[in-house]
Amino acid sequence: xxxPELLYAQVVKKTRRRRIVAVNRHVAIGTQAAVDxxxxxxxxVINTAFVERLNLxxxxxxxPMRRRSATSCKGEAGLDSQLTLFQVYYNxxxxxxxxxxxxxxxxxxxxxxxxKLWQPRTPAMAAGLTDHRWSLREVLMFxxxxxxxxQMV
Numbered sequence: 622x623x624x625p626e627l628l629y630a631q632v633v634k635k636t637r638r639r640r641i642v643a644v645n646r647h648v649a650i651g652t653q654a655a656v657d658x659x660x661x662x663x664x665x666v667i668n669t670a671f672v673e674r675l676n677l678x679x680x681x682x683x684x685p686m687r688r689r690s691a692t693s694c695k696g697e698a699g700l701d702s703q704l705t706l707f708q709v710y711y712n713x714x715x716x717x718x719x720x721x722x723x724x725x726x727x728x729x730x731x732x733x734x735x736x737k738l739w740q741p742r743t744p745a746m747a748a749g750l751t752d753h754r755w756s757l758r759e760v761l762m763f764x765x766x767x768x769x770x771x772q773m774v
Contacts, residue, residue, distance in 0.1 A: 646666075
């Protein structure tokens with residue numbers, strides 16, 4: 622059962638001879654009015670741009686997901702591990718240009734180019750999960766606490 626606040630829309634593209642001839646959009650979870658209200662705040666419509674961008678990022682950075690790749694994955698566990706590492710890298714290490722913030726005052730770069738005008742941010746920083754960009758070393762050295770195990774009586 623999905624969360625009550627979840628909104629999910631689907632775009633179905635019909636192609637003929639490798640060309641898109643029709644695009645059908647419909648709401649799968651939630652109501653059309655709720656989806657329109659959220660998208661209208663940003664001036665957006667239902668589209669596949671964000672999903673396609675994420676798919677491209679995945680194919681570029683996770684070898685088994687590439688098209689026509691000589692690299693293969695030995696099993697589902699290996700692919701799961703690579704996808705988990707990519708997810709952490711994407712959200713904690715990689716700054717996103719769309720999330721950057723304007724600095725109140727330009728920062729000098731000690732004669733190594735023009736002054737710094739933007740503060741780069743990661744999705745985790747934008748969500749308030751962290752206050753800095755993590756290094757890959759910091760990600761790999763982070764100790765994850767064990768998942769709570771059910772108590773057997």
